[in-house]
Amino acid sequence: MKIIIANWKAKITTEADAVALARGSDKEGLVVCPPHAFLDEVRAAIVHASLGAQDYAPDLSARGATHVIIGHSDRRREGETDDVIAEKIALAVSDGLIPILCVGETKPERDAGETHEVLKRQIRTALSRIPAETAPIFIGYEPVWAISTTPGAEPENPTDAARKIAFIREQVSHGSYRAMVSYIYGGSVTATTAGGFLEKENIQGLLVGGASLHEKEITNIWQQAQKA
Numbered sequence: 001m002k003i004i005i006a007n008w009k010a011k012i013t014t015e016a017d018a019v020a021l022a023r024g025s026d027k028e029g030l031v032v033c034p035p036h037a038f039l040d041e042v043r044a045a046i047v048h049a050s051l052g053a054q055d056y057a058p059d060l061s062a063r064g065a066t067h068v069i070i071g072h073s074d075r076r077r078e079g080e081t082d083d084v085i086a087e088k089i090a091l092a093v094s095d096g097l098i099p100i101l102c103v104g105e106t107k108p109e110r111d112a113g114e115t116h117e118v119l120k121r122q123i124r125t126a127l128s129r130i131p132a133e134t135a136p137i138f139i140g141y142e143p144v145w146a147i148s149t150t151p152g153a154e155p156e157n158p159t160d161a162a163r164k165i166a167f168i169r170e171q172v173s174h175g176s177y178r179a180m181v182s183y184i185y186g187g188s189v190t191a192t193t194a195g196g197f198l199e200k201e202n203i204q205g206l207l208v209g210g211a212s213l214h215e216k217e218i219t220n221i222w223q224q225a226q227k228a
């Protein structure tokens, strides 16, 4: 069984839609990440799924969240630095939350051959302020050029994603960081493409954006993750 993280981003805009989608996504092994404004309603609507937030905030654990996405490319694009991300990871861990750190290169960085350098810097800095024994933590490889909302998004292929994740794992184990880390992939994953990623041994789950907004689609992806 592999984990599925549903990142609704800002696409769900009414309480009724948030509650309906939460009910339709209420599966064990699925982490639902609604917009901050709907955390309470979604918390009340789910029994089996876990509640995640899309960014760190001091009230998350009080509102019942167990997971938090940190360093998503939408935030990095708005100017969030690696240092701010490191600070948020440390705050999340001290609040007892499970951080889901997103890392990934942009298209210009990829085209300039800087992917490894970027991933190395993002990981080393993000993990620099938490104790080595912190557990658990997720690291999501999300190439920015493969995310559905990036103009001209191109799909990443599972073999290359697994290679990048192998590199990320190496960075984590070369550092002083020894915690239990799970590695996941995100970027334009759909019910059709999920299987290719899930069959890779070192991809332990998926971060799903656009496809998580459709009950049938997210259910299908979750079912595939159960068998993986």
Ligand code: PGA
Binding pocket: 007, 142, 146, 147, 148, 149, 186, 187, 188, 189, 207, 208, 209, 210, 211
């Ligand atoms: P996507 O989003 O699946 O729509 O590409 C993934 C993400 O931004 O986390």
